[in-house]
Every structure is written in structure tokens, then in C-alpha cells.
Amino acid sequence: MQKPASHLTSVFAIAIITLLLPFSLRAQSIWVDRSHNKTIALEILKPNPAGDFYDNTTFPTSAMFLSLRLPISNRLNFVSEFPLAHAGVDYSSDFFEFDESETGIGNPYVGLEILNENSTFFTEIGMRAPLTPESNLGTTVGLFADFIDRSEAFWPDVLSVIAAQNYHLRAPSGFTMRLRGGPSFWIYTGDEDTDADVELFLLYSAQAGYKLHNVSLMGGFSGRMIVTESDLNIGERTLHQFGASASVDLGRVRPGVQFRLPLDEDFGDFLDSVFGVSLAIEFD
Numbered sequence: 001m002q003k004p005a006s007h008l009t010s011v012f013a014i015a016i017i018t019l020l021l022p023f024s025l026r027a028q029s030i031w032v033d034r035s036h037n038k039t040i041a042l043e044i045l046k047p048n049p050a051g052d053f054y055d056n057t058t059f060p061t062s063a064m065f066l067s068l069r070l071p072i073s074n075r076l077n078f079v080s081e082f083p084l085a086h087a088g089v090d091y092s093s094d095f096f097e098f099d100e101s102e103t104g105i106g107n108p109y110v111g112l113e114i115l116n117e118n119s120t121f122f123t124e125i126g127m128r129a130p131l132t133p134e135s136n137l138g139t140t141v142g143l144f145a146d147f148i149d150r151s152e153a154f155w156p157d158v159l160s161v162i163a164a165q166n167y168h169l170r171a172p173s174g175f176t177m178r179l180r181g182g183p184s185f186w187i188y189t190g191d192e193d194t195d196a197d198v199e200l201f202l203l204y205s206a207q208a209g210y211k212l213h214n215v216s217l218m219g220g221f222s223g224r225m226i227v228t229e230s231d232l233n234i235g236e237r238t239l240h241q242f243g244a245s246a247s248v249d250l251g252r253v254r255p256g257v258q259f260r261l262p263l264d265e266d267f268g269d270f271l272d273s274v275f276g277v278s279l280a281i282e283f284d
Helices: 004-020 137-145 147-154
Strands: 039-049 062-073 076-092 097-105 109-115 121-128 158-170 175-188 198-212 215-226 238-248 253-262 271-282
Touching (some): 039 137, 062 137, 076 147, 137 271, 158 198, 175 215
Antiparallel strands (some): 039 062, 039 271, 062 076, 121 158, 175 198, 198 215
8 A cells, every 4th residue: 555645746747747737848058158069967956846745855855967068070969868866855844744855856858969160150969768657756957957948858658859059159248148948849658638739838048158268157937838738828839938057267177056946927836946056077
């Protein structure tokens, strides 16, 4: 027989996935500095969900992303990412007590970055394997941690495929700008019946920043639009967030911080903000 706490975890995870189902898919983080092609990076994102249920989450509750970027040739980079999420909750009320912690792996990503001659334009092509377990408290927190940009990293029973075009300007003055957009697909791989086996999304983002000596600052917004649902208006089709990041180049090591703020009221009912830290290491 399933424990009451485990049953509550399953119900809560299913409820969140059902409410947020129309919005998924993104590949690598757009908030980590990509000045170097040959890097290994670790991101840790800690969501601040709205509501009382998560007021007593433990400090390690977070999502982690370990990524690798490796040049194959002058115009081709191999990119991979392994996501992992952990959640611990110690909740007590007049009606019940909930004390549980779970860790779950996400859907690993493998892909390519195809660069032009001066690297101003580049194309992303990649996919995630559907390895995320269902009804896992850790991966549910992982969905909150990077929902708009990278929810496919913790979406169960979904094989996701992405192709995006990027424009990345680095001016001599230190001004930087990145525009990104493209289609993204997810293919349902579960055993249960579903209304749609394939969904199509449009992903987009616009960022601007400044690099002064060894310090990089960046801010902007990102969003997604679901294309395959016909009965939604434009507000119901889209989700957006504001994001900001800063990093310091210490030679081969680049630590950084990130902040995300939902811009849609409906999504803000679930999530107040996300804070993150990152560490990228360049190697030969």
C-alpha cells in the first residue's frame, strides 16, 4: 500500500503537470555566459514557489544542471547536459504532516551548435531522452526551477527535439546582445492515452548586456508560445519571464549568479522567483 505522503506527492506532481502542460521545451540555459567553447559548467537553481506548502522546504531543494561544451571543429560544437533535482519538505498543519525528500534524474540533453564564420549567428539542434520518473517530488521542483526556458529537462514521458537560430553580437565597446528563436517539439512516449502525441512550440528570447574587463552583466526576457492548441487566445498561449545574470571571469573559472521573475499572473500564482548560481570551467 502506498504511504499517504507518497500519495500526496503523486497527486501534487500530477496536478502541476496538468496545469502547466501547454508550456514546455528549451535546450541549454541562455543565462550562462558562453564566451568559451570548451567548458564544463554546473548550474544550481533554487525556486521560490508561491503558497504555503513549500514554506518548509529544506535548503538543498533545487535543480542542478551539469553541462559540457566541446568543439568538434571550427564551426561545430558538441553540447550535452545532465539534469538532477532534489526536494525535501517538512510540512505540518492541523490536518496532516508531510515529511519527505526525493531526488530524481531529469532528461539528459545532447546536441550540436553550428557556428557561422564569425560566430555571430549559430544554430542549435538537439534532443532530450525521456528518463524523468513520474510522480517524483524532486523532479516536480525541477520543473519549477527552469520551467519557461528548460522544463523539458524534467518533463516525464516526453522525448523533446529543438532547433533554434541565434544572433549573438559582441561589440568592441563591451555591449552584447543575443536574440533567439525557433520551433520545439515534444513527443509523448508514455503508455497512457493522451489527446496529442506531438506538440509544437515557438521559443523566443531577447537579451542585452555589457562586459567590462572581467565582469559580464546580462538582462532580458524569454518566453514560449504553444502552436498546436487551437482554442487558446494569445495570453493563454504564452508564458514570459524576466531574467538577469552576472558572472566574473577569473581566468579558466567563471562563477555567476542568476535571477528569474515570472511576468504572467497565472504562472506567478505557482512561482514567485528563482535564484541560481553557476560555475563554468574552461579546459584545454
